[in-house]
Amino acid sequence: MTTEMKSGSGFSVSRVWTMAAATVTQLVRMRILVFLVVLSAIVVAAGFLFPVFSAEQQLKMLKYVSFGALQFFSLVLAIVATALLLPKDVEDRTLYTILSKPVPRVEYLLGKFFGVMLLIGGGLLLMDVLLCAVLHLRQSLVLAQELAFLKQGHATAEELAVEAARIEAQGVGWSLQIGVLAVFLKAGVVTALALMISCFASSTLFTVITTFCVCIIGQGQELIREFFFHRTFDAAGEKIASGLFAVLVPDLRLFDVIDQVVAGDEVAGGAALFMTGAGLLYMAGYLVVAHLLFVEKEL
Amino acid sequence: MMEAATQTSANRALDAVTVTGLTKVFKSGLTKRAFVAVRDLSLTVKAGEVYGLIGPNGSGKSTTMKVILGLLAPTAGETRIFGRDSKEVTSRSEVGFLPENPYFYKHLTGLETLLFYGRLCGLSGARLKARAAEMLALTDLEDAAGRRVGGFSKGMLQRLGLAQALIHEPRLVVLDEPTAGVDPAGSRKIRDLILSFRERGLTVLVTSHLLEQMQEVCDRVGIMAHGVMVKEGRLEDLIAVENQTELVLENVDEALLGRIREMVAASGDGARVVRTGSPRTTLERLFLESTDEGGKGQK
Ligand SMILES: Nc1ncnc2c1ncn2[C@@H]1O[C@H](COP(=O)(O)OP(=O)(O)OP(=O)(O)O)[C@@H](O)[C@H]1O
Ligand SMILES: [Mg+2]
Numbered sequence: 001m002t003t004e005m006k007s008g009s010g011f012s013v014s015r016v017w018t019m020a021a022a023t024v025t026q027l028v029r030m031r032i033l034v035f036l037v038v039l040s041a042i043v044v045a046a047g048f049l050f051p052v053f054s055a056e057q058q059l060k061m062l063k064y065v066s067f068g069a070l071q072f073f074s075l076v077l078a079i080v081a082t083a084l085l086l087p088k089d090v091e092d093r094t095l096y097t098i099l100s101k102p103v104p105r106v107e108y109l110l111g112k113f114f115g116v117m118l119l120i121g122g123g124l125l126l127m128d129v130l131l132c133a134v135l136h137l138r139q140s141l142v143l144a145q146e147l148a149f150l151k152q153g154h155a156t157a158e159e160l161a162v163e164a165a166r167i168e169a170q171g172v173g174w175s176l177q178i179g180v181l182a183v184f185l186k187a188g189v190v191t192a193l194a195l196m197i198s199c200f201a202s203s204t205l206f207t208v209i210t211t212f213c214v215c216i217i218g219q220g221q222e223l224i225r226e227f228f229f230h231r232t233f234d235a236a237g238e239k240i241a242s243g244l245f246a247v248l249v250p251d252l253r254l255f256d257v258i259d260q261v262v263a264g265d266e267v268a269g270g271a272a273l274f275m276t277g278a279g280l281l282y283m284a285g286y287l288v289v290a291h292l293l294f295v296e297k298e299l
Numbered sequence: 300m301m302e303a304a305t306q307t308s309a310n311r312a313l314d315a316v317t318v319t320g321l322t323k324v325f326k327s328g329l330t331k332r333a334f335v336a337v338r339d340l341s342l343t344v345k346a347g348e349v350y351g352l353i354g355p356n357g358s359g360k361s362t363t364m365k366v367i368l369g370l371l372a373p374t375a376g377e378t379r380i381f382g383r384d385s386k387e388v389t390s391r392s393e394v395g396f397l398p399e400n401p402y403f404y405k406h407l408t409g410l411e412t413l414l415f416y417g418r419l420c421g422l423s424g425a426r427l428k429a430r431a432a433e434m435l436a437l438t439d440l441e442d443a444a445g446r447r448v449g450g451f452s453k454g455m456l457q458r459l460g461l462a463q464a465l466i467h468e469p470r471l472v473v474l475d476e477p478t479a480g481v482d483p484a485g486s487r488k489i490r491d492l493i494l495s496f497r498e499r500g501l502t503v504l505v506t507s508h509l510l511e512q513m514q515e516v517c518d519r520v521g522i523m524a525h526g527v528m529v530k531e532g533r534l535e536d537l538i539a540v541e542n543q544t545e546l547v548l549e550n551v552d553e554a555l556l557g558r559i560r561e562m563v564a565a566s567g568d569g570a571r572v573v574r575t576g577s578p579r580t581t582l583e584r585l586f587l588e589s590t591d592e593g594g595k596g597q598k
Contacts, residue, residue, distance in 0.1 A: 014423075015418070015419055015421075018415065018418040018419055019419075022404060022415050025404075025411075026406045029406035092402040094404060096368075096370055096398040097396065097401060097403065097416065098416075099368075100368045100369075100370065100394070101419040101467075102389060103388070104388045296372075298371055299370045
């Protein structure tokens with residue numbers, strides 16, 4: 001009896017997990033993994049597609065295309081899958097049976113959020129492993145070819161070492177993982193945003209379109225702030241306006257380390273840490289607002 | 300004074316459901332035109348009784364139930380389950396709810412659905428499995444346990460809804476049209492189930508348009524119209540024709556009937572025979588016998 005009372009009140013991780021697992025099952029059975037397989041195929045194909053470029057260029061292109069696939073996968077899931085979940089439960093009245101159990105609404109929301117994140121995270125992990133394998137293979141191949149070529153041209157040992165270092169810089173490394181983390185965090189922010197919007201939207205379509213627009217604005221946030229606010233406000237006003245704007249619309253340029261990673265530049269640890277912190281803060285903020293909207297929602 | 304206060308709160312805790320002065324106003328869409336679905340409704344369901352709520356379409360029965368389950372917020376008044384306010388999540392730990400036209404995650408199978416709802420109620424492990432199997436047997440869904448809910452017929456969904464409502468052995472069961480879309484055999488089974496709940500001391504709050512069945516199961520009924528309770532009381536008191544007695548005879552000839560008539564006439568005191576004739580079998584019974592479903596159900 002007492003244990004039942006306890007499980008009835010307060011926060012229960014296992015209930016959130018139950019919701020998340022059901023969400024993953026639901027999405028997986030909607031054949032979303034087919035989409036993952038197609039994008040993975042693109043990563044593999046990219047490994048062998050660009051033989052006309054220089055050795056370094058080939059590896060950059062591979063990373064560029066692969067990160068494109070990674071981002072496409074995670075953002076589409078973040079927006080579309082999330083937008084599907086809540087309005088569908090309302091429409092199908094599935095929510096009646098779930099919320100008539102001793103399930104606090106916050107647990108339901110978190111379950112949905114973590115379910116989507118679990119699926120995105122799992123997909124990204126798989127694609128990351130694949131990308132690393134393809135990149136490693138391709139790199140050793142290119143390196144061997146290049147060195148053989150240079151040796152024929154009687155290059156000095158020093159020249160060989162420089163070329164080898166240049167190619168190795170494009171290979172598998174920690175900054176690649178930070179790039180994948182950035183993709184994941186970005187997807188997390190967008191997922192939380194989509195969830196928040198679906199809490200007051202009445203349809204899937206509205207949620208998808210609105211989230212998509214906010215994402216585009218978020219990508220060009222810096223531009224808008226500089227171009228628009230700089231002209232219309234004085235210094236203090238500009239600060240307030242752009243601060244407000246940054247709260248409402250996520251600054252997705254935070255996650256632009258991806259470009260650096262593709263270029264093969266080192267990503268500073270501090271920058272990665274800042275990006276993680278800001279990403280988590282955005283997610284927490286949107287989830288809190290989503291919860292405030294959802295507890296008041298009439299079903 | 301103090302004693303009186305504790306007395307009333309103890310009484311309240313004894314009552315399974317109390318609704319006091321409930322008013323629910325819906326503001327519809329863009330125009331924000333107010334619609335009063337339930338107006339100043341009060342009712343009490345005592346622990347252990349079967350309470351039937353009847354009324355024409357749109358009279359506010361389902362709305363009342365949703366407020367009791369905390370799915371809708373009352374505009375005025377309050378509802379309690381076993382003394383706990385419906386706004387508290389814990390009030391839902393001992394109640395099972397079957398909404399009208401229930402629907403579930405269509406990508407889960409029947410069994411997975413029950414496991415999901417069981418987990419939300421804090422069940423786990425062997426006990427959860429046992430309960431789920433028991434519920435599938437109870438609702439005749441064993442054959443459908445491995446099939447996806449998306450392919451369920453209306454009656455199957457209804458029975459799955461019932462199974463889901465009972466999975467955690469609640470002390471109170473709230474059923475919104477449990478027999479809608481269920482065939483006569485299944486419908487009779489649900490009636491028997493409600494009767495067995497009463498024997499086991501469970502409390503039931505039920506709505507239905509099948510008045511004949513309601514008459515068989517309910518201890519008390521409330522009749523609603525246009526959001527207002529128009530009549531409430533013990534069923535026996537409401538429907539009994541107090542100065543009449545029914546006498547059903549078998550294998551009697553005309554002579555015996557004539558003698559009975561004579562005896563009645565001779566007794567004086569205003570006693571008279573109101574009508575004689577063969578009692579009609581109900582359409583329900585006829586259907587059951589001719590489709591032979593009733594026979595199977597009985598075995
Ligand atoms: N979400 C809502 N928004 C606006 N009006 C609503 C809403 N839900 C119910 N209503 C209105 O409230 C009234 C009562 O509806 P309710 O579903 O409680 O009726 P009911 O007694 O269950 O009817 P039925 O026997 O058909 O199930 C109806 O007129 C309905 O149109
Ligand atoms: Mg109804």
